Amino acid sequence: MPSFSYRYTCVRCATPQTWGTIRYRCHVCGQNLRIQRKANADAPSAMDVVTAFQESESEGMWRYGALLPVEAHWGSRLRVGGTPLIDCGDDGGVRLRIKDEARNPSGSLKDRATELVLAVAKRGGCKGAVTASTGNAGASLACIAAAQAMAATVVVPASTPLAKLAQIRAYGANVCEIGGDLRRRL
Numbered sequence: 001m002p003s004f005s006y007r008y009t010c011v012r013c014a015t016p017q018t019w020g021t022i023r024y025r026c027h028v029c030g031q032n033l034r035i036q037r038k039a040n041a042d043a044p045s046a047m048d049v050v051t052a053f054q055e056s057e058s059e060g061m062w063r064y065g066a067l068l069p070v071e072a073h074w075g076s077r078l079r080v081g082g083t084p085l086i087d088c089g090d091d092g093g094v095r096l097r098i099k100d101e102a103r104n105p106s107g108s109l110k111d112r113a114t115e116l117v118l119a120v121a122k123r124g125g126c127k128g129a130v131t132a133s134t135g136n137a138g139a140s141l142a143c144i145a146a147a148q149a150m151a152a153t154v155v156v157p158a159s160t161p162l163a164k165l166a167q168i169r170a171y172g173a174n175v176c177e178i179g180g181d182l183r184r185r186l
């Protein structure tokens with residue numbers, strides 16, 4: 001297994017923060033955090049990592065687990081990622097290929113990030129998750145949280161399409177509807 005170290009670093013003051021506990025804000029200035037990954041001295045070469053991808057028995061995005069900050073067994077068991085690349089032929093010398101992300105569990109590419117975030121949250125002992133969304137991200141969180149047996153709450157603007165609301169509710173998530181512009185209200 002490739003050997004990498006992770007840590008949170010503040011986007012404003014660059015203060016490093018402890019990895020392994022759930023953190024949301026810098027403990028010094030309160031700003032958002034970014035994740036930094038560093039290869040350890042015993043980390044494999046790029047070719048070793050590619051070989052690990054090729055030999056992995058995991059499906060979808062967990063095939064690339066060697067580069068992810070959480071082990072595959074924390075995943076939802078849904079097949080996320082590994083979507084087909086559809087060859088649409090040659091058009092005037094340009095080869096067009098379309099990545100069909102609608103094949104993901106909730107029908108959106110958002111499932112990739114949600115799968116990873118909820119795996120980290122699950123490992124950290126979280127029982128539920130909340131997101132603000134105008135549709136797809138909320139449906140994704142609701143879907144994968146259900147598969148993880150985690151509670152989900154999705155904060156949506158009143159303008160959210162009914163089809164997306166129905167999808168979010170069908171997964172069993174709690175929906176909290178607010179008026180006005182979502183970005184201004186948060």
Ligand SMILES: [Zn+2]
Binds near residue numbers: 013014027028031
């Ligand atoms: Zn800071």
